[in-house]
Amino acid sequence: SACSSRSLLSQMHPMWQEPLAVPGGDRQSPIDIAVPKSVFDPQLKPLVTRYDPRTCQQIWNNGYSFLVEYDDTTDKSTLYGGPLEDQFRLCQFHFHWGENNGWGSEHTVDRLLYSAELHLVHWNSDKYTLFEEAVMENNGLAVIAVFLKVGKRHEGLQKLVDALPAVRHKDSVVEFTKFDPACLLPENMDDYWTYSGSLTTPPLTEAVTWIIMKQPIEVSHDQLAVFRSLLFTSAEEDVQKSMVNNFRVQQPLRGRTVRSSFS
């Protein structure tokens, strides 16, 4: 099954040494979304995203992924509604992908692996003043996850793809402006799953309300191939390692319920 290939993979490409124990450790991410076990919640509200492309600032290769970073010093790019009680500010988005189109997503749907997964990272600006504060708090963060499947070329993504060669190495940064992340959202914004989880890279804090969109977006094979041309390693290192398989192994559900906004 895909699960076994993933565990095989993690032996082949340990993304990073997984810490043995994580604080609490009973709400870790990512997970498989077992659709038959998810619970329809009619009280879940529509998601409201208001993103201002003028808050887009730069792309940064942080050695795990590439982050498109937004100015989060004001409430110009926000998310509220859905399972959320407060308003959240967009601070960055990034992706996780595989070495081929057969796998790459962090979450799976009834064990189905997607080729990549987009994460739009927001923090609770009603309760906290900085991301660094919210990242340590229960439900301080909200991450929208969108699955990527290989198909037709994504016109909106191309501007980002064209900028990636400028951040090939770890720690490189390039100015990147006027990008509207709404172009990466699926048409159907009504159907999503939601559960309480964690960051999937260090510090792995259990601060995240996950909102996983049911409808994937399509990107072309060639666009994903450019993601794989990035490097985990900095320009100084003599062994260059291509940035692929930057997803975390799946974590136990520990009795959590995944709710759906649709029946």
Ligand SMILES: NS(=O)(=O)c1ccc(NC(=O)CN2C(=O)C=CC2=O)cc1
């Ligand atoms: N993959 S995920 O769960 O969406 C995930 C999302 C976010 C982070 N970490 C950060 O954002 C780290 N970070 C800070 O603490 C301040 C700026 C910054 O980038 C890690 C993982």
Ligand SMILES: [Zn+2]
């Ligand atoms: Zn992520």
